[in-house]
Amino acid sequence: MNRRLAHEMSRVGGGSWEVVAAAPKYFDGSDLRPVRLELRADEPCRVVPLNAYFTRRPHLFLYGRQLRSLLREGWDAVHAWEEPYILAGGEVAWWTPRDSALVFRTAQSINKTYPLPFSLVERYAMHKAAGWICSGSLVEQTLSARRGYDKPRARIPLGVDTEAFRPDPEAGRNVLQKLGWAGGAPVIGYLGRFVPDKGLNLLTAALDEVPGEWRALFVGAGPSESQLREWASKYGDRVRICTDVTHDFVPAYLNAMTVLCAPSQTMPNWKEQFGRMVVESFAAGVPFIGSDSGEIPFVVRDSGLIVGEKDVAGWARAIGELIASPGQRRVLADKGLQRTRDEFAWPVVARQYLNFFERVLAEKRN
Template identity: 30%
Template sequence: MTADRWQEALFDVPPSPDENLISLPTLFTGRNNAFLYRANLRRILLQARPDVLHIEQEPVSLVMVQWLFAARGLPIKITFFIWENLARRLSPLQRWIEGLTLNQAKGCIAGNTEAANLLRAKGFSGKIVVSPILGIDSTKSHSEPRSGKGKFTVGFVGRLVREKGIRVLNEAVRGLDARLLAVGKGPESVNGEVTGGVRPEQVNDYLRQMDVLVLPSLTTPKWKEQFGRVLIEAMACGLPVIGSNSGAIPETIGDTGLIVPEGDVAALRAAIVRLKDDAKLRAELSRRGLERVKRWSHETIAKELMGLWQSI
């Protein structure tokens, strides 16, 4: 069951046709934690009679309350998903919703280790699996070699906003004999080529034009990087990666790339130059990345999720 349409940062997402998919109208469409379904959810559950209801929402979201009350009294075990890796101050309403969720849910899928640790600190006693859910299609060939011709290309994929470290990246690349390619859109300016918003299926075509992918995210009082999916997309293309130490970036990269202190222009510049000048290091990081990304294949993630649902 899903919304009949959704608004992502770069494009609208309609539901894909599927006989097992029920698309429902919503109020406040596109507001991640503040939308509601305009449907009788209890009737749907009574008809579907699931053993497990997985709610792909943060434990403070309004739609969580809808599902919790719809499932009340039914023999259904509930699980949910969480990205949140900051101990933010919650409103009284959010605290109430979170309390209901943590009390009724039997399991959780956490997108990163920090999120899992925060849940434990709040007293959640259910089973937790750490998995980003957003995996890589291993049936497709990703790792096509680049020609290596032309100017060394430093790439970025994502929203062009301040917290993604665009200004830091601009300064780090300034004056280098390198091309900066940014795939995305947003209010921040880029001292290089900008593609604008692209469809997800187009991202790999741009990644294959790059020699290194950089994710220089900056922590803010309300957000820090929760996974960095573009990092695993780059790894799957055999692309070396550089990331800041914001949030879950080091957890995602592991030993397959270079980590620099967030906001440190000199350190980021040095990392870019190091990879630019060392083809052997680029090749080694590419090899490690291709191996590491296997843990995020759709097949691997599906086994982890089924393991959770079968164990509760």
């Protein structure tokens, strides 16, 4: 699912573009579960497994010499889905031939001062780059004024797999049955990491104030799990915390939710850079409530509800009103599905990527 951009670029650009995806064979990550590269027999593009080292530290991890060999195959464009200030981003820049147009994808919505060696890595990588892509207006605004980013740029949203994320009531009912929740009260959902940045404390405080019958489903993992389970213990069967849901089963769990909540919180060193869960809920036809942190309001627009990131009473009120109004839920679901078709489906997003690469190549040749 995480290779869908490469897949769709290969399909959309068939005959004009040869697309290759290079990915780590194994990535440990920090607060996420380890990921092993799984190859499929029907990959629409060539996939090159790469050794990667020190992956417990995303800022410090590095690729091996296989990447250097791949980058020397004579590519017109190299798209680095790595930040330009991390060591792997600098490594990609170092090994990309000057004849190739190097384009970074970045998600930095806060203008940060990086310590050595990261500041030097960023300076070198952006000097080498022919352009950059971001997914949010705040990221574009922040970085366009930053030294070294005066290059061609494009704001292109994250995509969503509409074959996987789609309205599927039967899949939702199966999940509810598995949870022992067949029928009954509406389900208030959360999907993402269990960390303070994602606002779990606000959401649980708001749920304490939501009147009537409701159930809550938390899907994810992270260091705040024990705190979340302590809160859930007072609600017994009304709350489920699922930490073993793999990515391919997320759409079914999303379809089990009456509404999806994303109460992200702005932190000194982080604010929501896009919100993949927003477009996944849109694609599944699940009404969405999000905080006003970072990019969320700009992604949601009028296709969901936005509540202040510190407004516990406002969150309780929004949740209560939405689960009590099937009509409003239908309106929001329809708007989200239309936005998905127009803006977030992978073929639409892939075409924007290829258009930008073509623009960068034309400017490089001139």
